[in-house]
Amino acid sequence: MSRIRLSGLRKTYGDTVAVDGIDLDVADGEFLVLLGPSGCGKSTLLRMVAGLIEPTDGRVLVDDADVTAVPPRDRDLAMVFQSYALYPHLTVASNLGFPLRVRGERRAVVREKVAAVAAELGLTELLRRRPKELSGGQRQRVALGRALVREPGAFLMDEPLSNLDAKLRTSTRAGLSALHRRLRATVLYVTHDQVEAMTMADRVALLDGGRLVQVGTPAEVYDAPATTFVAGFLGSPPMNLLDVDAVVGPHGVRARAVGLDLSLPDAGPGPVPDAGSSRALVLGVRPEHLVVRAPDAPDAVLRGRVSAVENLGSEELARCVLGADGGPEVTVRGPRPLGVVPGREVGLAVDPARVHLFDPDSGRRLERRPGAVSPAPSSPAVEPALDDRPLARSLP
Ligand SMILES: Nc1ncnc2c1ncn2[C@@H]1O[C@H](COP(=O)(O)OP(=O)(O)OP(=O)(O)O)[C@@H](O)[C@H]1O
Ligand SMILES: [Mg+2]
Structure with missing residues (x-):
């Protein structure tokens, strides 16, 4: 050895x-x-x-x-x-x-x-x-x-x-x-x-x-x-990655994109100094963490239309185009049958704890902990090349 x-x-x-x-x-x-x-x-x-x-x-x-x-x-x-x-x-x-x-x-x-x-x-x-x-x-x-x-x-x-x-x-x-x-x-x-x-x-x-x-x-x-x-x-299919506009409030981050409006209560830079500022983020969620709901369900934070359904045997994949006019596509994975067909309007729910945030420029993960979104500490084996800019860029 x-x-x-x-x-x-x-x-x-x-x-x-x-x-x-x-x-x-x-x-x-x-x-x-x-x-x-x-x-x-x-x-x-x-x-x-x-x-x-x-x-x-x-x-x-x-x-x-x-x-x-x-x-x-x-x-x-x-x-x-x-x-x-x-x-x-x-x-x-x-x-x-x-x-x-x-x-x-x-x-x-x-x-x-x-x-x-x-x-x-x-x-x-x-x-x-x-x-x-x-x-x-x-x-x-x-x-x-x-x-x-x-x-x-x-x-x-x-x-x-x-x-x-x-x-x-x-x-x-x-x-x-x-x-x-x-x-x-x-x-x-x-x-x-x-x-x-x-x-x-x-x-x-x-x-x-x-x-x-x-x-x-x-x-x-x-x-x-x-x-x-x-x-x-990693993941098959891999994590859904979506460009979102995030408003950083005193009690968390509210992420918005076409067909997506989602509040992340545990992700925010704290009450001051950046409350009310906004910035672009990449939001990630794994296909198995999206749950199909009715379009008008209160917890449906994503909305769109099913474009394709694939049968994997024990599981099923559904691809959904977000928004009413063809926004980005996300993949949902779950036990078969998911109960959706192509063309159907759906809502999608997600546990906020399962949502990942990344910096759009560096691609690096932003660590989410109560009261803070900050760059994740780098693993000791990786060169520390962190982007140290603060999360929130103040609005003019
Ligand atoms: N003898 C060589 N001369 C020039 N370039 C090389 C040589 N050997 C490898 N490379 C280049 O170095 C890079 C890494 O190659 P490598 O074979 O290590 O990749 P790999 O990760 O093993 O890929 P794969 O999964 O396809 O086997 C590639 O861009 C390859 O083209
Ligand atoms: Mg090789």
Whole structure:
């Protein structure tokens, strides 16, 4: 088991900044998932940790030792790639046992460990086959097993489940989590799949454009996204984000937009000095926190017309265009049937505690606490680059 620390890690290719100065601490035994859209620098970061790419700047530390200049094979880290490179002429058993034989382990030990890993990954029946006689998913599990059998200090995994079908991905995901709990190994895991991140991670590190945006437990990043990027990346469908005009009163904020009029009693800068001032805000609410009501219901703070309904099986999604003349669209998610049809006028209610506020310029979350809307404290792993302007801009 190992602790991995990244300090100011950076990689540029000509004018392209692939990884832009990352500080990150992966605790001993932690399962940390690097999550972000395609091209945000996940693989580049992981490969620098593995030693396969030389950083332009910054350091990689494993258990307090600076390994930035140490070759990959001497880092005691096992890497699992999206594209599994198995030895085609060796059986599954020999592929799995390869790292142990290289290390000079006794035959009986190799056999025992290979059998244990094969059982863990459901490969026992396939041990005599060669890679070309396996499905893509089976090959991927062999590649995973070959890393597991080494029992390294830490695992570095780059989208190891991406070639599996949905069902196999779910079961392998559960298997990986169970394995992690049993081995208590350190895992740095790259994916762009938020379900993998949310279900397996102790902590999720969100990357955007080579930078860390937020690091936190799955619940923290989902319930309190640090920026509109995180809010819009997590959740399926993601958080509804609406531009609103907010009047900041002595006892809270009143947000208005086309088809939306909503009072947030616990969000305000206090009675003085900014009472009566107004500013633009981004208001966020998750689809599952909107509740369908009659258009004239007293708690219907959003009003609009249903444009589409999608059946997801146990749940349903309804898209609603706000206002009478085609305002912004919001998505509602709830148990099926939601009881609405396209064309129907609806009201939508929301618990004010479920509403998020963001600064429209910086995209940063505004912390809501009784009597104050202020920039959220940045997570310690993220550069403190807060926009310190006061929330309320006084009206002329
Ligand atoms: N060898 C290279 N030369 C030039 N640019 C590169 C090189 N490798 C990566 N990049 C660029 O660096 C950025 C980050 O790439 P990276 O492969 O780390 O992204 P990623 O987050 O792993 O994406 P994906 O989810 O698609 O795998 C991209 O803009 C990519 O085009
Ligand atoms: Mg990648």
